[in-house]
Amino acid sequence: MDLTQILTFASVTALLVMSPGPNGLLIAKTVPTSGRAAGFANIAGFIAAFFVHGTLSILGISAILMASATAFAFIKLLGAAYLIWIGVKALIGAWRGGTPPVEVQAARRPRSLRRAFVEGFLTNALNPKVSMFYLAAFPQFIAASHAGIGSAYLLVVVHSLINALWFGWMVLMFAQLGRFSRSTRVQRWLKGVTGVVFIGFGLKLASLRQG
Template sequence: MPSPEFLAVIAITCLAVISPGPDFIVTSRNTLVAGRITGLATAFGVGFGLTVHVAAAIIGVGVLLTGSAMAFTVAKTLGGAYLIWLGIRTFRGATNDIPEGGRTAMTPVQGMFWGFVTNATNPKTAIFVVSLFLTVISPGTPLMTQLGYGVFIAMAHVIWFATVALLLSAPAVRAGLLSVKKSMERAFGAALVFFGGALLTGSR
């Protein structure tokens, strides 16, 4: 039977992963622009970004972020600036044009990079992971178990955002979205700028 600790990790992770945020916007945007494969690659990028936060939490580096106001300010400035830049780029690049001949506006590798950087540079995600390891997971929990929790957290994000990519890339859904592609891209861009601005001006 799963331990209470593991059940708590599952519950908190599931609630966190489905909360709308930059990861959702980037995955949705990349799926719309470049299709299913790039959307799935973005989801895996988000999962890889999570491993950065998990590794930092396990080795203790993440505690610096939660305990140092300066470290948190630097992290949120970088993360916020990246989201704003990404949002402006998305908004300005919005178009109704659809690449022909199987070409896409973004390769799967680029999509994975977008997903990775978006997650890895988000200090709010770092705070979530570190807080989980500090408050829910016991210091006496074996290292291998902690690593297992980390793998679960990352895979939960991959599965959720892969599901988002699959749903949005379904022929009927994508056809409908492509009919308003320019407006959708602009909405995605504006949302990223909003999240970036909120990150820059918000507190912990």
């Protein structure tokens, strides 16, 4: 796997991580009442869940790639369709405008670090979009590099690092970032860029050939 492939994956992943979602909402709930340490424990839980999703996706894709060219073509087109669907949905959201700010209910009592970790893990582990993203994105990198499981886990590490950097910054700068991330203008811009990138990524995956 070359640097260009890694940077391409990192760019798409960064947009996915930065888009508003359940991880950001959990950080928003945790930090004001339980502090920065609990927020970082949430992030540790997110990362642990990435490796669970990644392992399941890697094992499944590896079996498919070894099975037949027909199976590879099926998962490739399914993944491409999913990425394009994400892109189209994001563009529609950008066209319609940003979503209204979400009121976050504070916890009744501070979370322990263990509880914060478990909450972060379950939030990510129970989110099927993570596995769907891996299933859609991994084939073009695994097939192109022939490096198999090692390269796929490298992508999981890249995803985890981007997640840690983004949400770590959110924990440290939550008061300012909370208003910024809910800005209608910012949401429309982010959705528009995400839509274009994911549609292009899906079209690239659809044109990929096995081997």
